[in-house]
Amino acid sequence: MSTFAEILLNGVSLGSVYALIALGFVVIFRATEVVNFAHASLLLAGGYVTATLHDDIGFWPALLAGIAGAALVGAAVEFLVMRRYRGADHSVLAIVTIGVDILLTTELTRRIGTDVLVMGDPWGDAVLKLGSISLAHTRIAAFVAAALLITAFLLAFRYTSWGVAMRAAAESPETAALMGVRLGRVSLGAWAVAGGLAAVAALFLTVFPTPGLERATSLAALKAFPAAILGGLDSTTGALVGGLLVGITESLATGYQSDLTFLGRGLGDLAPYLVMVAILLIRPAGLFGTKELARV
């Protein structure tokens, strides 16, 4: 039983990290209706900045620099690429983000090479014992940080004028523009916020028990895609629930791997996708997504 609780808690912590990534993804989608396939590379960029700077300027400043760096990359992508597109078809823009992703990922993986970069975080491999349950400090920190950030974000989304502008733009871009909402700024802000959230997630995806930032980190980041889509791409609640669901399934599949050997090794990496397919079979719009209704 204690192993189950341990696996579950680890899953919740991992899930909250995925929720952070998925949240950024959903924010971009709501503000600009663009499915951002470059999200994994934003995350890699944030992680890379933190990992290279922490030796010189200490961990916390490096983390801030990573967040700022990823936000900057996100904003730059919006400003230099997305804004230049004059057509109306948003699925074409999704393909542009694939091009951006190829560029960013190639550059970052070339810089990282075959190295494993450590993040220099203060938690190390310390473990907290609660009775028979043991939890890594990094996992607790991940959960706390993710919960704080998500709460702060949702509050801002609800009560600040920035959040109102963002929601208005998502509801109806034209009306929002007529009301004086500057759509360019809204989408720039969305990309920057998404980049920042991804950088925080990058930290917690690469600390203990994972060895550090490496090429494969972007594959781990991809798991936030099923999280976002199984919750429903246009729903922030969906991103949270989707993230948790993906994290818990992955944790369970990894934890009980030895009982599931007939399904092959590395099942944990596959589990999020299987859950996504299963949910999409029943609810094509995701758990909390608005079912597309159209009046003709």
Place this chain on the structure above:
Amino acid sequence: MSEALVKPLRLVRTRRTRTYVWTAAAVLLLALPFYLDRFWLQAGLFAMAAAIGAIGINLLTGATGQLSMGHAFFLAVGAYGYCVFAADGGDGLTGLGLPTWLAAVLAVLVAGVAGGLFSPISGRLSGAYLGIATLALVFIGQHVMFNAHDLTGGANGRDVPPLNLFGLTFDDRELLVAAVPFGSAEKLWYAGLVVLLAGALFARGVLRGRPGRAMNAIRDHRIAAGVIGVPVARHRAAVFVLSSMYAGLAGVLLALVFQRTVPDYFGITLSLEYLAMIVIGGLGSVSGAVAGAVFVSLLPQLLTRYSDALPLVSAPGTGGIAPGEASRYLYGAAVVLVVLFLPGGLVRVAARRRVTTHPGEER
């Protein structure tokens, strides 16, 4: 185009030039194996296989507007399917020992069936949603390839039995044709050309006929398409199946060229490469798919071959930018630039040079 009708003389002239161009291209392609060395023939064969796969994904993504990131999975199904059906089981892996031509056909069908199994999702999701959902296929595929050792040989992959057609084996036993030794690459070259031509003509027929119009209608306005009586879900699922069969065929050809299939090849990068091909070449047309496939698959080969002569590019492992990376930069940038500044891709540029449109006709 309407201008061409007004000037029939000009139409005749373009038609005639087109015939000349096609004949010249055909002669050139048929003659190449007599002159090129093995490296370039293999590069050309990769391009042909890529072109077949790209035609498939262009039917889906370009013509119907359904994004797919799972193309690599269907390529893998084709490649491994062929191995399983054609191998005789001598290496301890499952092999049914069927005639190789039958194995190739069955492999394509199996890829189609795999696409059909995904139809509950491919029929109901649209655009980028489907793109993310199909990510699952790549990861499921990789998982199976690494773990189903009896079928796939695990991480080490498995050998591909050579194709045997009408008593002619497409292996490296040399055959002298006009004093030129013909190995597997030379022989496969012709098989590849035939398959590519057939695939291209079929896809063109699909696009120009009733199904093509239905597909474009779904892409441009799904609801309007449904209202005028196009069964949207059925068409989406059917195109998905067709596109996976093209991918399966490309997979078979790739396997024959590589002579060994390994799971690492069929990853997410491969799927992205195919999307890059159709965007660069031109969405929604057969010629666009072929042009993009040639561009994306020959680029790394060209850079590898001439890495000494090029600035910035150096051989892998020497610290500079490896040819593979350099080509990824180039086609990544090409994707972005083409969408932003050349909507319609490379083919559109060529078409614009040929037919000057009215200024009002351009978007």
